[in-house]
Amino acid sequence: MARRHDPGRRQRIIDAAIRVVGAKGIAGLSHRSVAAEADVPLGSTTYHFASLDELMVAALRQANEGFAEVLAAHPALSDPAADLAGALARVLGEWLGGEGVELEYELYLAALRRPPLRPVAAEWAEAVAALLSRRTDPVTARALVALMDGICLQVLLTGAQYDEEYAREVLGRVIDAGRGRGPGRPAGERDPADAR
Template sequence: MARRYDPERRERIIDAAIRIVELKGIGALSHRTVAAEAGVPLGSTTYHFAGLDDLLVASLEQVCGGPRGAMKDWEEVLAAQAQPVAQGSAAEGPGPQKRRPLADVLTDLMEEYAHGGRGRIRLEYELYLAALRRPALQPVAAAWLDEMVEVIGRHTADVATARVLVALIDGLLLQLLLTDRPFDRRAVRSTLARVTGET
């Protein structure tokens, strides 16, 4: 009997891997658990992904990128609302909306991200930090970092400031996950403003 062609099977396998990592962590990921979660034969997972690193790379690419994921949203919001730090004063944006300080817009984005579900943040950071021990993930994680720096850097005086902001955002979000405390808008805004030089 001929095998039925299923063009969406690869995507279902990736989605299943993402669900497993989100709910149980990378330690629970295996070809067997992914096949069961995706509802596909075990051979399908090894057909599409020779090793778990291949599956993790595809998962990280989808989480970080598909299509460019959360960074696309951040890019659009920053372009529409944030005044470049170098300007130093509120500038008119497109339409009647005034541009706001970068620290305010970044705080809004982080708060929205945090309220979107800690499971999703946990998933993204678990995949991102897995690159520390899995070299196959490092290019994807580095590209994610570079993209964040590029997007935020369009609104800072220089690339160095953008890099510090990205590191700070990562640190604040990781602390949020580790402590399970509520998002403290005032503290986050104040911390970001110290880097941007805004009051």
């Protein structure tokens, strides 16, 4: 019997892996559970992904694309007059209120025990920092990524309510510090030297 050509099978397997992790967590992820979810033969999952780590790398890479795409499309990244701290705080709130954020962080945190996932986690941080570097210097951009990551983790791990105003304030402080403004000036307040 001839093998049926199925060019979308690899993508369906990745999508199925993301659904499995969303429903059962990392512990529920196996080639067998993914094959069942994707409605493909077990051999298809091992053909496209020789190891579970390879499958998780593909799933994490796909899950990571969402936040970067939302951020890249935000007009505040290309408008130097826009309130960057306020825009980032809003994007974080929308992201945390959307679907799939827990899944993304579960895959992201899996890198703690699965070294093959670490480069993908680093790719995410580098991609977001590169986007933020359109409005700030690279060091400040990396600090903003770390701060946003920390805020998201605190909300997700503690069940605390996301506080957009707090996020705007602390993000503004990092941005202002990157511009050479001391911590004593309120976030968002322009430095008189900027008018020169």
